Amino acid sequence: MDKIQRLHEILTISRRVVIVTHTKPDADALGSSLGLWGFLTQTGHSCTVITPSDYPGFLRWMPGSKAVHVVNRNQPDSQIRAEQLIGEAEIIFCLDFSNLKRIEALEQPVRNAGAIKVMVDHHLEPESFSDFDFWDVTSASTASLVLKLIEDLSGKEYIGKDIANCLYAGLMTDTGGFRHSNTGAHEFNVAARLIQYGAEPSKVASSVYDSNSLNRLQLTGYVLCNKLTVLPEFHTAYMCITRSELDRFKAQTGDTEGLVNYGLSIEGVKLAVLMHDRDGEVKMSLRSTGAFSVNEMSRKHFKGGGHRNAAGGTSAESLEDTLKKLISILPEYRDELNKD
Ligand code: 5GP
């Protein structure tokens, strides 16, 4: 029996299900989770989405978001409740990550849980921890994999506007609005299918992209004007944003998302890095064009990873020392960054 048939069989009776996604979830993480949540709740399962941290305000429109259990590190009860849900679950779906480190304080509870674990993801170099893998590094988004999973589980009839909009948001953002090199005929085909199921492209795009606060836009303006540095020798652009700068613009979760792409939009730049203070460490976002792998760079130097052209990482050092480290490792990549 193949894995879809086995999973289908497991889901023939009502199950206690937890869906967990990575910390600081983006539209693909939350959209794929809520898309799957919509399907599983409609098919009679008792299902909760858990996020290891809060998520950006521009994702609050997603149907089902009010039912998400958000772990807040300042509220121990929220962690206790998450551990209870994970402990009682019969099935745990792990969406848009394949390295348990990505779920922070939920790592051990999920690792130790007796539930059947199902991983659905498209990031490089997955960890082996699950009973069922729906892992495809060639997929532009986890949302596309969730759509296929629901279809393969004979769930087409349950996919309406709400599920389709959540999944469309994941596909739209992980392809950079259908502009990144991961966008091909298949992605447009997935988008077309989602629209046939009821997705509303223009509504989703404006909910995600046109819901800036004035503070967020002003933070963007400030960073572009004052904090963007180009190192032509290394075809690299970087931005460092301190805690006090974030505070000055009352930055909320998600307010720095997408900023790194401005660095990459400069002609000749092949590597862009955004660094900012977050929760006592430095959070890094790395983007590249062509063959240059930020996944490799981030894994080697910044305890992170992701995709070849989009990765994240962290540093326990200060912002200043993290920047020094970045600058010190660039010569290692000089030849690669100077290739055509
Ligand atoms: P972002 O820079 O937008 O946070 O993340 C870019 C990509 O890298 C996303 O696919 C994200 O899931 C992944 N990513 C972000 N931070 C980390 C990290 O610390 N570790 C790993 N392995 N992946 C990350």
Ligand code: MN
């Ligand atoms: Mn993704």
